[in-house]
Amino acid sequence: xxxxxxxxxxxxxxxxxxxxxxxxxxxxxxxxxxxxxxxxxxxxxxxxxxxxxxxxxxxxxxxxxxxx
Numbered sequence: 682x683x684x685x686x687x688x689x690x691x692x693x694x695x696x697x698x699x700x701x702x703x704x705x706x707x708x709x710x711x712x713x714x715x716x717x718x719x720x721x722x723x724x725x726x727x728x729x730x731x732x733x734x735x736x737x738x739x740x741x742x743x744x745x746x747x748x749x
Contacts, residue, residue: 691700 688700
């Protein structure tokens with residue numbers, strides 16, 4: 682109930698559009714932080730996949746040389 686009274690007081694003093702704008706700014710900031718962490722994990726996965734593909738390519742080249 683305390684959070685509701687805080688929001689209600691903020692809306693009364695600042696106005697609804699300003700309070701909503703501030704709430705959205707916080708939401709976007711939090712989402713940006715989450716997205717940055719996701720992208721770091723994604724970049725690490727791509728890096729690991731690149732290493733795996735390079736290793737597989739090297740193995741295939743060795744196999745092809747032995748076949749000739």
